[in-house]
Amino acid sequence: MAKPQDTKGQPDSANGVTHDLASRIASAKRDRNIEDNRASAEASPAMSGMARGMRIGTEFIAAILVGAIIGYLIDLGLGTSPWGLLIMLLVGFAAGILNVTRVVAQMNAASPAPPGSDLGPGEDGEDNNDDA
Numbered sequence: 001m002a003k004p005q006d007t008k009g010q011p012d013s014a015n016g017v018t019h020d021l022a023s024r025i026a027s028a029k030r031d032r033n034i035e036d037n038r039a040s041a042e043a044s045p046a047m048s049g050m051a052r053g054m055r056i057g058t059e060f061i062a063a064i065l066v067g068a069i070i071g072y073l074i075d076l077g078l079g080t081s082p083w084g085l086l087i088m089l090l091v092g093f094a095a096g097i098l099n100v101t102r103v104v105a106q107m108n109a110a111s112p113a114p115p116g117s118d119l120g121p122g123e124d125g126e127d128n129n130d131d132a
Contacts, residue, residue: 036109052107059103060096067092 071088075081113119 056100056103059099063096063099064089064092067095 067088067090068085070092071085074084074088078084
């Protein structure tokens with residue numbers, strides 16, 4: 001256990017700064033917990049497998065199509081055919097990947113793993129299975 005630090009030599013302003021920092025950290029932690037709870041509530045755990053797949057697929061295809069349309073419009077406006085389309089198609093693909101990972105993370109946070117599922121090795125390097 002750590003010894004409490006001696007504060008006799010420090011001015012009162014240093015103690016105030018420390019107290020202010022601690023209150024800001026606590027406030028940030030509360031805000032983070034509220035955000036995590038809201039993200040979990042937004043992703044419905046009652047979604048069927050088909051609904052999850054459709055949402056993920058729609059997120060991915062929509063990002064690619066938006067990138068392609070913006071690239072096509074850039075090519076029409078600047079006359080840089082096909083470079084604007086190709087570059088924005090790749091940007092749309094990258095945005096689609098990011099959207100899919102974000103949606104899957106929200107869905108995983110909202111629904112815990114079913115009982116008896118293999119969760120892989122734990123922090124201590126051993127399996128998380130309770131039946132072993």
